[in-house]
Amino acid sequence: MxxxxxxxxxxxxxxxxxxxxxxxxxxxxxxxxxxxxxxxxxxxxxxxxxxxxxxxxxxxxxxxxxxxxxxxxxxxxxxLYGANSAEAAQIDIVGETVIDIVAKILPVAYEKDEKKKKELLDDFMDKSSKPFLPYLNNLIETAGGRFFVGNSETLVDIVVYCLLDFIFPMVESAKETYPALAKFYQSLTDNSRLTDYLKNRPPVSK
Incomplete structure (x- = not known):
């Protein structure tokens, strides 16, 4: 090893x-x-x-x-890359979607002016996060709400969780707007093979 x-x-x-x-x-x-x-x-x-x-x-x-x-x-x-090539392809698609969203949210995170930051947050939720966040919300809802691919945690669940761990504290309305993603996030936090790690990881900046 x-x-x-x-x-x-x-x-x-x-x-x-x-x-x-x-x-x-x-x-x-x-x-x-x-x-x-x-x-x-x-x-x-x-x-x-x-x-x-x-x-x-x-x-x-x-x-x-x-x-x-x-x-x-x-x-x-x-x-952790899916059970077959079709699942691996789905993992790649969601991973690329996350990259698209990160590119949209990073300017918001780095903005220092509070008024400008609020404007950017509103634009992110109303415009630039679409169709990406609605797409992920629909995917996880269609998949049953717990795992994006298959019947256990894979790379894609981790990647999406890290994205939501960044977005949810910053955008208060995001959980209400995307309830399937909010349910997925809470489930991974409270009832998964990663729960112990997530609850005991160092309280450092995200």
Whole structure:
């Protein structure tokens, strides 16, 4: 079995889905979080950070960059990428939809001016999140409300959960607007193989 070391900041961000994959798989790994001021000093190390960015997953000491590539690789290794090619394709489709939504919500998260931020939030809910969030809401409702693919947690459930974990605290109306997604989120939080991890993870920034 390979040894794994995940290197990222002490935040959830782009590494949280990877941490959740390890938790779901029951796989031991080192969750290395940069100390304050450490990143500028080490990011020039091309053996550890070949692209000068993070997160990076070290597999037996060899660096793998790009969170999407990391997550897809681990999901395949741990049997979390669907039971067949059709399920894997569905996982990919939902994953790309999440990326579309992230691109729309990030400007809202980074906006400092409160008035402008409210305007961006309203625009996100009324316009730019569509058709993406309605599509995901319909998918999970059609799938029965608990898992996006198959009858157990997979990569896609983790990826969507991380998205909702980012959106729901920021947009108060989102849970009411998308009740199937809200139900899925609560179910994964309270009654899943990830519940212990989610309830005991460090209370760091998202």
């Amino acid at each position: 390979p040894t794994y070391k995940l290197m990222y900041f002490n935040v959830r961000g782009r590494a949280e889905a990877t941490r959740m994959i390890f938790a779901l798989a029951g796989q031991d790994y080192e969750d290395y979080r940069f100390k304050e001021g450490e990143w500028p000093e080490i990011k020039g190390n091309t053996e550890l950070f070949p692209l000068g960015q993070c997160p990076v997953l070290l597999i037996d000491g060899k660096a793998m960059p790009h969170s999407k590539a990391i997550n897809q690789h681990l999901a395949r290794e741990f049997g």
